[in-house]
Amino acid sequence: MKKILISTIALCSLLVLNSCTDLEENVLDEASATGLTDKQAADGNIAPVYARLPDIFQHTTYFAIQEISTDEAILPYRGGTDWGDNGIYVAMHQHTHTSTDPNLRNTWLLLTQGISRSITAINTLPTINDQNVKTYLAEARGMRAYYNMLLLDLFGVVFVKDDPQAVSTILRGEQALDYVKSELMAVEPELLTTVGPGRLTKGAVWGLLARLHLNAAVYRDRYATTFTFRPDDMDKVVEYCDKIINSGQYQLSRDYFSIFNSDNNANKELIFAVDQRAELNGHNRLAYFSLSGDQYPLPAFTGANGTDGPAITPDYYQTWATAYAPRDPASADPRFYKQNMTIPADSCMAAADFNMNRGILRGQQYGLIRVNGAFVRCGANYRVGRLFNVNRNRPTLPVNFTGKIDFTVAGSDYNTGYRVLKYEFSKKSVSGRNLGDADISIVRLADVYLMRAEAKLRKSNDAAGALADVNTVRASRTATTPPPALTSMNLDLLLRERGFELYWEMVRRTDLIRFGKYEDKWTEKTDANPQKRIFPIPQTAIDGASNLPGYLVQNPGY
Incomplete structure (x- = not known):
């Protein structure tokens, strides 16, 4: 059979x-x-x-x-x-x-x-x-x-x-670690290099092995007061990262947000990803999860709005603000924000020209105006202007995202918290909201550089080598002015940099544990167990x- x-x-x-x-x-x-x-x-x-x-x-x-x-x-x-x-x-x-x-x-x-x-x-x-x-x-x-x-x-x-x-x-602990490692090593020789990020390739396995060795100290002794990062593990991280970087197969993207566009399947920064192309019936919902219920990203879909889900914490936002003060992080680092709409308060826009701003969204939001279930038109175009919380029965309250968010009544209202639109809404979706076709990154080249930087720091405190890797990533985002080069590097700065580069890419919990920060206090969280x-x-x-x-x-x- x-x-x-x-x-x-x-x-x-x-x-x-x-x-x-x-x-x-x-x-x-x-x-x-x-x-x-x-x-x-x-x-x-x-x-x-x-x-x-x-x-x-x-x-x-x-x-x-x-x-x-x-x-x-x-x-x-x-x-x-x-x-x-x-x-x-x-x-x-x-x-x-x-x-x-x-x-x-x-x-x-x-x-x-x-x-x-x-x-x-x-x-x-x-x-x-x-x-x-x-x-x-x-x-x-x-x-x-x-x-x-x-x-x-x-x-x-x-x-x-x-x-x-x-x-x-x-299996648990070191036995479990050794099993996963041995299985990945066993299959690597038989894998291809040319089948794209949606399937397991040699590059994908090298990236997973680098990640496994980087976290090996945690997996061996989960509750340790201080993790012991063995030199042989860090050597393996560098070895596998070198294989990926030296293969010449992958490339850091000039435009940071193109890594998360709906046509990103061919983006050369992706090494291993969840293949979400529309023809494969993908259903990436990461785009709508954080947005307001009165933000509509696609003129073709009057029912495709946000859901007022999670926001970034004030603590995380403060890492950006502190790093770039007195400059606004939106003007200092293209990974923080990309402005796609430059409009007056009340404008008309062709459907093909409408494209939401990306990254971390703050303050008053602008977008398609919807009345009685239909978008307001101006001839063949669409009315774009200030948004209000109409769907929340507060039609006079602007959609104005504030930095403060917590579990109090005031701190959990519909406007609280800066929101994230990292993955692009699909223009080919049958619903506009679900069935997104942006591939979801599992391993990408920027993470590989940052893993190698961390291994250099942890093994021999090679701050110069780590700094070079971090600055390589920062300097690559040349579609607009890239973030300025850093002048020093240590583990705290590296964790901050991972937060800037990889935010909302589902690595943060693993990172915080490895860096010994998961028991720290932050917005509404005090547990230190x-x-x-x-x-x-x-x-x-x-x-x-x-x-x-x-x-x-x-x-x-x-």
Whole structure:
């Protein structure tokens, strides 16, 4: 039987890592897919291995737990009701989350399903006579390692299994680290370099191995007072980063925000990404998550607005303000803000010319004027002007984003907090809001330079080498005036630089832990418990394993 999609039995056989209730899929075999060529069968087995990546990187799964748990993002009860969700976003930010958090559960389910699909592909592909099988096998095995790498980072466990009917072995700590590392190293020789950022390539594995070695000290001793960064690990970080940089295959983008445009699949800065092209039915929702309910990005879609979700914290904003004072960071660093609309307070604009400002949005917002469900027209064009909170039944209150945001009544209103529009809205989407087609970065070249800089600092305090790498990234953004070169470098400055370059790209929690800052205080967060460095294993998974006492043990502190 040539299985095209993973069966419910195979999902369950990962062994109680999740409830099978939500994971039923159709199984296509030779009988139900008569006429498939070997190539179609091979393609049909590797596609499901990648298929849940868009779900993992949704705004309410991996993004929520990697960003809202940090100093970069906060999501209060908007207006006292919106985004309440039984307090899960408040708890995530304050580090009071529990094992019943649905976003943690969903992320766990998706990652373990990714492992299950990879195992099925690993077992089925060898039965297919197609020239791509060798590469696809390496990709499936590498993706199994990647999903386990995320489980290790988030929940402190990995699952080892080759036979779909076997019971997974659970590894933690150094054993888990060594397993993921060995799997990535094993597949690297069989991977290609030319299949694009949406599939696992040699460059992608080099980037993941660099990241794994950089965080190895954390994974070996999660609750350490001080992490021990071994010189051999830092040498490996430099080695793998060198491979990527010296390959000549990747290039830092002149225009920072083009890395996140809806046509970014061909952007040479992307090394590994979630392929979200419209023809693949992507559903990147990161664009609308932070915007006002009265911001409409696309003239073609009168229902595609923001949702007044998370904003950046005042603490994170202050890192920008302090770094560039007395200059406004918007004029000092093109990564902070890109102005696409230069308009008077009340203008007319052709649909093709309308393009929202990008980056960190502050103050009075301008955009398409919507009345009674339709955009106001001026001939063939569209009226653009000051926005008001019409959809919040406050038609005289301007959409004016303020820096202050917290969990008080005043601090959680619809205008509070500076917002982020980093990923571009899709102009090809069937809804304008969902189904975005901007690929979501997992590893990109700027991060590689910054990882190499950090390894140089941690191994030998090579401040000059680290400074050169950081300034290479800063100097590359030449579409407008790049940020000024830095004159010194240390770990605190490097963490700040990672925050400037990689904000809202779902690396912040991992960074703060590695830099020893995750127990710090920031907006509405005072918890300093090191046990919160990993999340609780979802209670549904613990309950599902109850027939095997001692098999799936909850993380300490939960």
